[in-house]
Amino acid sequence: MIKLFKSKIYLAFFLMIAVLLVGVFGYRMISNFDWIDAVYMTIITVTTVGFSEVRPLDDTSKLFTVVLIILSVFIFAYAISVITEYILGRNSLQLLKKKKVKNTINSLKNHVLICGFGRNGIQASERLKAYRKPFVVIEKDKAIIERYENDILFVEGDANDDDVLIEAGIENAQYLITALPDDATNLFVVLSARQLNKDLFIISRASLANSQKKLLLAGANKVIMPDKIGGDHMASLVVMPDLITFMDKLSMEGEHTTNLEEVAIEDFADQLDCNSLRDLDLRNRTGCTIIGYIEPNGNYIINPEADLKLEPKSKVIVLGRPEQIRKLNEMFRIV
Incomplete structure (x- = not known):
């Protein structure tokens, strides 16, 4: 619809320029006016200001003036109507788009909130897309929103504002990632978010080491220091380059390149009689390999034995090629 409006505007401007040129050349050729007088006569005629003629x-010039007035009245009226329609239509489209986004956010459950859409926020969104995890981004930079709004749900505003967090659906959210560049701002976001949703799992970015403890005290469940992780990663590439490169390959996700999956035991229990990892038999069923087990209390077991007894509310971590992971998700209808 915007393209249609733009084509009409281009037509309106073309017609206005055309009528001005017709007037100038008409007075120049018919009335023998010089160029300045021809422009003057054209302007006062098409604008109907009522100034006297040069x-x-x-009689011929008078007839030409009558025709020029009639043409200019219709063309300028058309131009005004098109511009008005475009402005009102654009506003209406923006309102409809905002209403659609609001309705979509209101329908979300257990989604993720991302506060800030800088480098870390973009990386987080790409990872969540790979796992098809619904998320909403809170960003106050309108230019950034306009650049990505066709693919991502945005709420425009300051993440420190409780009303903005509520608009983003914090009460129904499961996770919050605050990836703002300033530690103090992240601290206020964590405090506000924890107040609005006691069960929310909050992950905060931190730049300074002494900010980590404060963010945890404020209510963050996990605090990530991207600069520290980056330094550790570079050092690891020196001491064990092949292993780190292999791990990087595992962690690279795209639409069809997910290599790791975390699955709740309940996703299997509804479809299989499974008391142990051996009963799951994921290797033969899907080709995936179980490389980790998470106990209900949060304890991690790496490379668990096949006879390990499964407990309710526990999880398994599986490794596989993208097609094997897809087969696993499809077989057990894992969302």
């Missing part, structure tokens, strides 16, 4: 007009 000099008395003959």
Whole structure:
């Protein structure tokens, strides 16, 4: 619809320029006016301001002026209507788009909130897309929103504002990632978010080491220091380059390149009679390999034995090629 409006505007401007050129050349050729007088006569005629003519007009010039007035009235009226329609239509489209986004956010459950859409926020969104995890981004930079709004749900505003967090659906959210560049701002976001949703799992970015403890005290469940992780990663590439490169390959996700999956035991229990990892038999069923087990209390077991007894509310971590992971998700209808 915007493209249609733009084509109409281009047509309106073309017609206005055309009528001005017709007037100038008409007075120049018919009335023998010089260029300045021809422009003057054209402007006062098409705008109908009522100023006097440069000099008395003959009958031919008068007829030409009548035709020019009629043409200019219709063309300028058309141009005004098109511009008005475009402005009102653009506003209406923006309102409809905002209403659609609001309805979509209101329908979300257990989604993720991302506060800030800088480098870390973009990386987080790409990872969540790979796992098809619904998320909403809170960003106050309108230019950034306009650049990505076709693919991502945005709420425009300051993440420190409780009303903005509520608009983003914090009461129904499961996770919050605050990836703002300033530690103090992240601290206020964590405090506000924890107040609005006691069960929310909050992950905060931190730049300074002494900010980590404060963010945890404020209510963050996990605090990530991207600079520290980056330094550790570079050092690891020196001491064990092949292993780190292999781990990087595992962690690279795209639409069809997910290599790791975390699955709740309940996703299997509804479809299989499974008391142990051996009963799951994921290797033969899907090709995936179980490389980790998470106990209900949060304890991690790496490379668990096949006879390990499964407990309710526990999870398994599986490794596989993208097609094997897809087969696993499809077989057990894992969302």
